[in-house]
Amino acid sequence: MNVIEVNSLNKQFKSKIKEEGFKGSMKAMFKPEYRIKDAVSNLGFSVEKGEMLAFIGPNGAGKSTTIKMLTGILFPTSGDISVLGFNPQKDRKKLAYRIGMVNGQKSQLWMHLPAIDSYKLFASIYDIGDKEADKRIAELSEVLNLGDIITQPVRTLSLGQRMRCEIAASLIHKPEIIFFDEPTIGLDPVVKQEIRKFIKDLNKKFNTTVFFTSHDVGDIEKLCKRVIIVNNGQIVLDDSLKNLKYNYLNKKLIDVKFNEEVYLDDVCGMEIVKQKGCDIKIEVNTKEQSIKNVIDCLPTEKIVDINISDIPLEEIIAEIYGK
Amino acid sequence: MLTVVKNYIKLLYKYKVLNISASMEYKVSFILQIVLMILNNASFLIVWGALFTVNKSIGGYEFKDVMLLWAISSSSFGFCYVLFGNGRKVMSLIINGELDVYLLQPKNLLFNVLVSETSISAIGDILYGYIILIILGADIKLWAMFSLFVVVSGIIMAMFGVIIHSLTFYLNNIKEFINNMEMLAVSFSIYPEGIFGGFVKLLLYTVIPTGFMVYIPVSVMRQFDMGLFLEVIAFAVFETIAAIVIFNSGLKRYGSGNMMNMRG
Numbered sequence: 283m284n285v286i287e288v289n290s291l292n293k294q295f296k297s298k299i300k301e302e303g304f305k306g307s308m309k310a311m312f313k314p315e316y317r318i319k320d321a322v323s324n325l326g327f328s329v330e331k332g333e334m335l336a337f338i339g340p341n342g343a344g345k346s347t348t349i350k351m352l353t354g355i356l357f358p359t360s361g362d363i364s365v366l367g368f369n370p371q372k373d374r375k376k377l378a379y380r381i382g383m384v385n386g387q388k389s390q391l392w393m394h395l396p397a398i399d400s401y402k403l404f405a406s407i408y409d410i411g412d413k414e415a416d417k418r419i420a421e422l423s424e425v426l427n428l429g430d431i432i433t434q435p436v437r438t439l440s441l442g443q444r445m446r447c448e449i450a451a452s453l454i455h456k457p458e459i460i461f462f463d464e465p466t467i468g469l470d471p472v473v474k475q476e477i478r479k480f481i482k483d484l485n486k487k488f489n490t491t492v493f494f495t496s497h498d499v500g501d502i503e504k505l506c507k508r509v510i511i512v513n514n515g516q517i518v519l520d521d522s523l524k525n526l527k528y529n530y531l532n533k534k535l536i537d538v539k540f541n542e543e544v545y546l547d548d549v550c551g552m553e554i555v556k557q558k559g560c561d562i563k564i565e566v567n568t569k570e571q572s573i574k575n576v577i578d579c580l581p582t583e584k585i586v587d588i589n590i591s592d593i594p595l596e597e598i599i600a601e602i603y604g605k
Numbered sequence: 606m607l608t609v610v611k612n613y614i615k616l617l618y619k620y621k622v623l624n625i626s627a628s629m630e631y632k633v634s635f636i637l638q639i640v641l642m643i644l645n646n647a648s649f650l651i652v653w654g655a656l657f658t659v660n661k662s663i664g665g666y667e668f669k670d671v672m673l674l675w676a677i678s679s680s681s682f683g684f685c686y687v688l689f690g691n692g693r694k695v696m697s698l699i700i701n702g703e704l705d706v707y708l709l710q711p712k713n714l715l716f717n718v719l720v721s722e723t724s725i726s727a728i729g730d731i732l733y734g735y736i737i738l739i740i741l742g743a744d745i746k747l748w749a750m751f752s753l754f755v756v757v758s759g760i761i762m763a764m765f766g767v768i769i770h771s772l773t774f775y776l777n778n779i780k781e782f783i784n785n786m787e788m789l790a791v792s793f794s795i796y797p798e799g800i801f802g803g804f805v806k807l808l809l810y811t812v813i814p815t816g817f818m819v820y821i822p823v824s825v826m827r828q829f830d831m832g833l834f835l836e837v838i839a840f841a842v843f844e845t846i847a848a849i850v851i852f853n854s855g856l857k858r859y860g861s862g863n864m865m866n867m868r869g
Contacts, residue, residue, distance in 0.1 A: 295860065350861050355708045357857050378711035390706050394627040403623050406616045407710050407717075435630070 285459055285491050286329035286352065291361035293322040293347050293515075321347045323515040325361070331458075332489040334481075336506035336523070338496065340603045344515040345495045349461050352493070353383060366458060379408060382457030384449050386467040393437040397447040401432070401454055408455035415454070422450040426480060442473030449480065459491040460484070466498050478504045499596040511602055519602055527592055534573060536564040538580060539587040550579035560586075565593075616712065617688075617720050624690065624723035635725060642729025643736070646679050649795065650737075664799030671797060672737050673826060677751065678794040678819050680734025681758030683727040689763040690722030695770035696783055702861040715852050719763065731755070747826060754822035757841050761818050764841070765790060767848035774855025786813070794819040814844065 299317050300310040322344040329335050339345050350356040351363060354370035354377055363370055368377040391400045398419060405415030423432060428450060431443045439447065445465060452460065462481070466474045482505060484490050494506055502509065502523070509526055511519040519526070536552075540560045546552075550571060556563040566576050573590060628635045650672065657668040666674065686692060698704050698718065707717045738751060769786045773779060793801070793815040801809060810816035817840040821833050 346861075350705070353709055355705050355861055356859065374708065375711040375713075378709055381709075383709050385705075388706065392623060392627050394630045395623065399623055399626065403616075403619045406612070406619045407712055409612050409711075 283331045284328040285331045285366055286327075286493070287362075287364040288328070288348075288352070289326050289362045291322055291325040291348070291351065291363060292320065292359045293344075293351060293356065294359045295319045295321050320515050322351070322358075325512070325515070325517060327510055327517065327520060329491060329493065331491055332485065333508060334485055334492040334494065334506045336494050336496070336502040336509045337512070338502060338509060338599065339512035343512045345512060346463060347515075348512070349383075349463060349493070349495065353381060353461060354378070379455060380457060381459045381461065382452040382455070383461040383463065384445075384452045384465045386445065386464040389436075389444070389448060390451055391436045391444070391447060394435055396433045397428075397436055397439075397451065398432040400436075400451060404451055404454045410455065418454055418456075419450075422453055425483070426450050427476075442469050442476075445469060445473070445477065446480075449477070453484075456488070457490065459493060461493045462495065464496050464498075466496060466501055474498070474500065481505055499594075499599060503595055511599065513603055526598065527595060532568045533593045534566050534568055535591050535593060536566060536573070536576065537587075537589040537591070538562050538564065538585060540581070540584040541586050542584060544581055544584060546580070550576050552576050552579070613712070613716065616717075620720050621687075621723055624721075625725070628723075628725045638726040639729040639732070642726045643733045646675065646730065646733045650675060664797030664801075666797035666799065669741060670823065670827065672741060674797065674819060674823050675795060676734040676737035676741075677754055677758060677822050677826070678734075678791075679730045679737075680751070680755045681762060681818060682791065682794075683730025683732075683734070684755050684759035685762040685766075686724035686727035687731060688723075688759065689719040689766075690724045690727075691719050692763045692766040692770075693724075693787065694722065695719075695767060696773045696778075696780060699770070699773045699855075699859065700778060704856075704859060705861055714856070715767065715849060719767070750826055750829075754826070754837070757837055758818045758822055761814050761837075761841050761844055762790065764844040764848040765814050768844070768851055771848070771852045771855045774858045789813050790815055790818070798823075814840065817841070 296316050296318055298310055299315045300306050325344075325348060337345055337348065347356065351358050352365055352370060354374035357371050365377055366380050370377050390404075391397055401419050402412075402415060405412070405418070410418065419432070422428070426446045426449060428446060431439055432447060432450075436444060436447065449465065465481075466477055469477070478501060481492060481494075485492050492505070494501065496502060507523055509519065509521060509523050510517055535555070538561070540562070543560055544562070546554060546562065546564075552571065553565045554562060555565050564576065566573060577588075628638075653671050653675075654668065656663065657671070661667065663671070691698065695718065704714070704718065707714055707721070710717060734751070734755065738748060741747075743751065766787065769783050773783075776782075790813050793809055793813060798806075798809075798816070798820040806816075809820070817837050821837050824830070825833050825837070
C-alpha cells in the first residue's frame with residue numbers, strides 16, 4: 283500500500299536579478315527583472331507503507347523543497363501529492379496528526395526549559411491527554427535512553443543529547459510517516475550509530491515509514507533499502523541500494539601489499555589509483571576484466587596481503603551527482 | 606466544536622505557562638522587564654501632569670481623561686503582546702522561513718503562531734493601566750468596562766499587526782514600513798483625540814485603527830453610548846476577518862527557508 287504518491291510535481295521560485303554595484307541596485311529598483319527557477323521539475327514517485335527511503339541529492343537539488351511540499355509547508359506550482367490519502371495543502375491539519383518531522387538544523391524545543399516541558403506542550407498541540415502524554419514521554423524516554431536529560435534545560439545539552447530530545451518531540455503523537463531532514467548533521471560517530479539504531483527499531487517495531495534525507499552516506503547505507511537521487515529538481519535515479527552499489531558502477535578496488543616495491547604496467551584492464559612504497563591500490567572495471575585475471579597479472583609470489591572492496595558509496599553518489 | 610475550543614484554550618494556557626516559565630529562568634531580568642515598563646509609562650504621565658498645570662483642558666481632555674487614555678492604551682497594548690507575543694515578529698517569521706515549525710502542527714496556523722510567544726515586558730503595560738484605575742478611584746462599572754475594552758482593543762491592535770505584517774508575503778522585506786505603522790498606531794493612542802483633525806483624524810479611523818482602539822473606548826468610559834460600544838466590537842470583528850483572509854491568502858506565497866535557529 284502506497285502512503286505517499288507524487289505525480290508531475292513542479293515548484294518554481296521567482297527571484298529578482300540584480301546586477302552588481304549601485305547601478306545594478308537602481309536598475310533592480312525601477313526596472314526589476316526576475317528569474318524563474320525550477321526547484322522541482324516533473325517529479326513522480328511513490329513510497330510504500332513501512333518503507334525506509336533515502337531521498338538524496340546535492341545542495342540545492344530540491345530535496346527540502348519536496349519534503350516541504352509533502353508536509354504541507356509549501357504549495358506546489360503544479361502536480362499532485364497524496365500523503366496517507368490527504369492532499370497536504372488542503373488537509374494540512376489532518377495530515378499533521380499523522381506525520382512527524384525531524385530537522386537537524388531547526389529546533390522545536392524551548393532552549394531555556396527542560397525538554398519535558400516542551401513535550402507536554404506538544405502533547406496539547408496534538409490533543410493528547412495529560413495521562414496519555416506522561417505514558418508516551420516515559421516510553422520515548424526509555425527507548426531513546428533519555429534518562430535525566432529531559433529534565434535539564436535544552437541549552438545545557440550536547441548536540442547529540444539535544445537531537446535525541448528533538449526526535450522524541452517529533453514522535454510524541456506516534457506518526458505513521460516520519461521525515462528526517464539531515465538528523466545526524468554535526469553528530470559524533472557514537473551518537474550517529476545510536477540514532478541510526480533507534481530509527482531502524484522504530485521502523486521495525488511500529489512499521490513507521492521513514493523518509494530520509496542526509497549527506498551522510500553512512501546513514502543511507504545503514505538505514506535505507508531504496509534510494510531516490512534528485513538533481514536540479516529532477517529524479518536521476520530511483521533504485522534499491524543493492525542495485526546502486528553492485529550494478530550501477532561495476533568497479534572494485536583491490537588493495538595489495540607486496541613484500542618489496544613492484545612496478546606494474548597499466549595492463550590487464552587495471553588502473554593504478556595509488557602507489558606508496560609496497561602498497562598499491564588498483565581500480566578494476568569488472569565489465570571489462572574479471573578480478574581473477576587482474577590478480578593473475580600480479581606477481582602473486584610477492585603478495586603479503588590483499589583486500590578486494592566495492593567502490594565507496596560516497597564516490598558512486600558523487601559520480602551520479604556530477605552527471 | 607466545544608472540545609475543539611477547549612483544546613485551543615488549553616493550548617493557549619500551556620503556551621503562556623511555558624513562555625513565562627522560560628523567562629523566569631532569569632528572575633532578575635524577568636522582574637526588571639515588568640517594573641521598568643511600569644516606570645517608563647509613568648514618566649509620561651508626569652509630563653502630562655506638568656502640562657495640565659498650565660491648561661485645564663487639552664484637546665477636550667482633562668488630566669483624568671488623559672490618565673484613562675494612557676490606561677487603556679497601555680493595558681490593551683500589554684494584553685495584545687502578552688496574549689499574541691509573536692504579533693510583532695510575523696514579518697521575520699515569514700522572511701526567515703520560521704513558519705515551518707507551525708505548519709507541521711495540527712492547529713490553526715495564525716492562532717498557533719501568534720500565541721506561541723509572550724512578551725514579558727507587556728505584563729508591565731497591563732499592570733500599569735490597572736494601577737491608573739486604582740489611582741483614579743474607578744468604580745466596579747468602570748473596571749468591568751475597562752477590562753472589556755482592554756480585550757477588544759488588544760485584539761484590534763493584534764489584527765492590525767497581522768494585516769501589515771502579512772503584506773510581507775507580497776512585498777518581501779518591509780521592516781521599516783511595519784515599524785513605522787506600529788509606531789504610529791501607538792504614538793497616536795497616547796494623545797487626546799481633539800488635537801487631531803481633518804485627514805489625520807480620517808487616518809485614525811481607517812488605515813490606523815487608533816480611533817477604535819482608544820478614542821472611542823475612552824469616550825464610552827466617560828459617558829456610556831451603546832452605539833459607539835457596538836461600533837468598536839463590529840470593527841474588531843471586521844479587522845479579525847480581514848487579518849485572517851489576508852494572512853491565509855498570502856500564505857500560498859510563503860517560500861520557507863533554510864535558516865538554522867532555536868526557539869527561546
